[in-house]
Amino acid sequence: MSTVNIGNQLVHWNYHKLLSSENMNMRWSGIMPTGIYSGGACTIDGSNINIDPLLVEIGDGTRQVRIETQAVVAVTPDSTNRRIVMRYTYQEQEDWYAEFVCVPIGGQTAYDLIIADVSFAAGVPVGISYRYTSIPNIGRVGITREEFIIAVENQTVLTLTGQGYFSGLNQLWVFVNGVKQRVDIDYAEDSVNGLTVIFSAGLTIGDVVECLIIR
Helix, strand or coil: CCCCCCCCCCCECCCCCECCHHHHHHHHCCCCCCEEEEECCEEEECCEEEECCEEEEEECCCCEEEEECCCCEEECCCCCCCEEEEECCCCCCCCCCCEEEEECCCCCCCCCEEEEEEEEECCEEEEEECCCCCCCCCCCCCEEEEEEEECCCCCCEEECCCCCCCCCCCCEEEEECCEECCECCCEEECCCCCCEEEECCCCCCCCEEEEEEEC
């Protein structure tokens, strides 16, 4: 590759179409599975939900892009519009971005990425669920196992039962009292046999730890 146009070239990208970001995005569509590849943990902040920086592949059915947020995004769901989604619709301009929208359960479009569902009590957000979060389908069939463990005081190592996970492949999602934990920050994965979760700080007695194995 060179930045010098030797021979006054016109670069084409398949079938005699000029190489452009639009054509690249059209051909990228469907090659990389859409979904949330990392990040996106949510926390309750009064009536708002704060979404941690995330990395996604997202599209509109024709074109697809990779988007990485670099700051926390705040949205305000309500008891009707309590599903948080990320939505992208292509426009032929450089400064065009995805939006974060709150919709009713089941109200997302076919190409929206589901970030989380929020539960309410007396009109106030009280919980976060990632059960239907858009996970990239990279040879996976979805959630294959869900385990709940009640922690003892200062517990840092949890042992899972059954088949383990493969570390480094985003196959393990961990929640403490409904809050998604961050790998390599809040906990470490087991690179030997995929049967333990090692927390960076001791848990509190009675903490409910939920582990999802995604294969």
